[in-house]
Amino acid sequence: MQAIQINASRSFSLAELPIPSLTEPYDILVRVRGIALNPGETKIFQSAPAGTILGFDASGVVEAVGPQAEALGFKKGDAVFSAGAIGRAGSNAQYQLVDARLAGKKPESLSWEDAAALPLVSLTAWEMFEEKFRLKPFTDNSNEVLLIVNGAGGVGTLAIALAKAVFGITRIIATASRPHTIEWVKKYGATDVLNHREPLGPQLEALGVSSKVTLAFITHDTPHYTKELLAHMRYQGQIGCIVETGNEIVPLHDPIAFYKSLSFHWELEAGKALYGYDLESQGRILTHISRLADEGTLGGSPVTVRKELSVANLTEMHKVQASGKSYGKIVFTVPETIQ
């Protein structure tokens, strides 16, 4: 098969490799048809060893099925989608091995690349709401005041859509700064939009929700926004973050955090596969996502850039993604022959 690898000079190269064989009883072999690019990949690209095949999100057709995957109901010919796993060969290739517990049936109404846009971002947002904030899906949570920082990013977009469609939140405040991203977050269901290029405090005051934010979903610059939002959280408010901070300090030691009995959550959906924790839950969530996408209740495709997978296009889109100026999702069709 063809795959795009990171090479020793830290750029992408095309490689011809054997089609992988099933290695684990839960494995399915997927002929990859669509993939999406995620911001985390541009960081991994900086440090991953030569030979690494990057790529998490994928959609495709099942070509071979391990015995435990078969017991879960997967069979040759199924159209599936998945967010992949850290430590396994990625989706920037024609074939990929995927743990079937981490996969769902692809939404029938979506193209391969539109389907590939969903797994990583929707799992991240869903797990934050259900497993970290502990909201019950498909219930009324109209008592919550949700603030999503960087609402037009991939996770931000799905967070808005799921907050509205699944988690019954009626007050969804999203940040965005450009006319087209402001329109974007409103389209997905944001009820109020703040400009994250200006201090958020006065804007929250103008909305009458300063000190009343119950849930802050931070998808950009964790230390800065965590610090800025402390004063605006309600007693027992929850701050959820998805971007690790390196040596920058998250101000958990701030007295305001203590006095308000705040909670801080990290969410990394890839951790479930990494630590072997309740893998089946991701299949269950993707089954919901597939149905919601087919029902049209997720606000439409979050895809903003569509490309054909090639070394040149992947290289260019990594740069675009790393610039922080993209919004929504960048996706690729995987062609019969990768250039």
Place this chain on the structure above:
Amino acid sequence: MQAIQINASRSFSLAELPIPSLTEPYDILVRVRGIALNPGETKIFQSAPAGTILGFDASGVVEAVGPQAEALGFKKGDAVFSAGAIGRAGSNAQYQLVDARLAGKKPESLSWEDAAALPLVSLTAWEMFEEKFRLKPFTDNSNEVLLIVNGAGGVGTLAIALAKAVFGITRIIATASRPHTIEWVKKYGATDVLNHREPLGPQLEALGVSSKVTLAFITHDTPHYTKELLAHMRYQGQIGCIVETGNEIVPLHDPIAFYKSLSFHWELEAGKALYGYDLESQGRILTHISRLADEGTLGGSPVTVRKELSVANLTEMHKVQASGKSYGKIVFTVPETIQ
């Protein structure tokens, strides 16, 4: 009435003050009969302005009732207990105003001082389990592996007792370092005891639960134990802390915390009164505590030191409490005449 105040030379003095009048519709005026000392008070003592009446926990007899307190079912002559509130005159006095929503009926089977030992520590532990860790009371939580740091402290003791009696946790690992505190934590229900004078990691490995701790309840030296326990938490584990850290940094930015999708919770039961958040919940919890104490299911009185309230005894016990060498609860009977 007599009260013990902090004076300008930062020591305690006896003062003769008017009996307070009801000021808020939810107020009850309590003739204080028993009080308990809490570690936080020894810190407040360092900085509180002259004239402050310290003291949180109290038990006593209701002498006057505001209209909203009456509507809640409180009446003159009731025996009650409460954890008081930040920003109001405290319980180191013969009379105290208390918001009835923060009070419960005193356990009938307990003495005044044994009852006074319970509110602050039991509210803190209960709120951590129910509102932060999100465990349902009176259900089976035998899938949890709980570690309580400093199990023989006031909150630690009640955390062990409530974990067993209310929150259905069957694996309760507590830390203690002296023979009598090891016996103490076992008496309340600890299933395993670790020595917190030695690194916890090898001891958790010996128990077979390294990387399997789901809940860490830290009641001492937050930055040190938060850091030490990161490696031993399970994916999606929760760390709850009750001791603020000043300028010491809690390692929320550690990559392990991110990869494991950990949650960090602050719990300060006094925050509910401070921020006006769901005050009635504390009355509800104290009603449960009262019943459990009368049923004898809390493991018996956590009191280790009993004194009569006086300027000399309060001064001495503040020093004992601040030394970190006490365990369980220090309580005082409030006499007819305070010396």
